Amino acid sequence: MASLKEVRSRIISVTSTQQITKAMKMVAAAKLRRAQDNIIRMRPYAQRLSSILTNLSRLTTDSTPNLYAERREINRVLVVVITSDRGLAGAFNSNVIKAVNNLVNERYSRQAAAGNVEYLAIGRRGHDFFAKRNAKLAGNYTHIFSQLSFDTVRVAAEYAMDAFRAGDYDQVDIVYNEFKNVATQIIRTEQFLPIQEQEPAVANASIGTNTDYIFEPSKERIVEELIPKSLKIQFYKAVLESNASEHGARMTAMDKATDNAGELLKQLKLTYNRSRQAAITTEILEIVGGAEALAAGS
Incomplete structure (x- = not known):
């Protein structure tokens, strides 16, 4: 059995740890409210813009080509990995990394064997994981969550978009945690580029009817400006989803701790x-024994 001093020391240590985890839970809860509000406001806008993007992709012609929808033989792949900067969030980061490894092993094993799979890591945890394993990393975007805004995320999105247009990558996928509620995050693996073309019935279902656009000022300018903006919004939405999921996961983990x-x-x-x-x-x-011994001696 442990001595009283050892047990007392452990009680003091655990009490101190409990105070820290309780404070971290409260901080995560405060950050979660803001992050949840941001993603709830973003979702309708991003979904509507995604519907327009799908229709615009189908309406492009030889005179108005959509370079972001160009389909090529998949030889070089970029995987965007969205994790957090810090740990203490349960399985939040490990689930994303596991999903990325499964994606590469199941879908891009040939490209990985040839060394043609690169990773764009948003969040320090993902960046450090792949850096330690000498994986090919595309840029360093570990600072994004410390100053999260559309402008900071836009830089990463533009890198992926420009590299795809230049032919450096034939496919760009994004792996992230989608926020459902405080206790639940859903791993999503989405094709970012080339833009996926849905069937007309599926594309129009989100808007409710057949879409007939009147282009102003011109179809060419709309395709040139709206499609890149829509792609950046989709990229930003994935980062906001991950941000809200991180705070929810950390709040749950600290509550359990x-x-x-x-x-x-x-x-x-x-x-x-x-x-x-x-x-x-x-x-x-x-x-008592000493007293009895004295009594017997006297």
């Missing part, structure tokens, strides 16, 4: 009281 610390404290206090009671009983027995 606080509860576990409380359970451990109960056990330690019970052990401490038993040890203290045993020590007191031993002292009483020693006193």
Whole structure:
């Protein structure tokens, strides 16, 4: 049995840890409210813009080509990995990394064997994971979550878009956590480029009817400006989803850690009281034994 001093030291340590996890839970809850509001406001706009993007992609012709929808033989692949900068969020980061590895092994094994799979890591955890394994990293975007805004995310999106147009990559996929609620995050693997062309019935279902656009100022200018903007919005939405999911995952993890610390404290206090009671009983027995020995000697 551990000594009273050791048990007392553990109680102090666990109490301190519990205070830290409780504070981290409160911080995550405050950040989650803002992140959740941001993604809830963004979703309708991004979904509507995605519907327009799909229709515009189908309406492009030889005179107004859509370079972001060009389909080529997949030889070089870019995988955008969206993780967090910090840990203590349960399986938030490990689930994304696992999904990325499964994606590469199942879909791009040939390209990976040839060394033609690169990773664009948004978030320090993903960047560090692939850097330690000497994977090919496209740029460094680990600063994005420290100053999260459309402008900072736009830089990463433009890199992927420009590289695809230049032929550096034939496919760009995004892997991230989609926010459902505080306790649930859903791993999403989406094709970012080339733009996926849905069937007309599926594309128009999101708008409710057949779409007939009147282009102003011109079809060419609309395709040239709206499609890149829509792609950047979709990229930004994925980052916002991951941001909200991170705070939800950390809040849940810290809540469980606080509860576990409380359970451990109960056990330690019970052990401490038993040890203290045993020590007191031993002292009483020693006193009684000494008194009996003195009485017998006299």
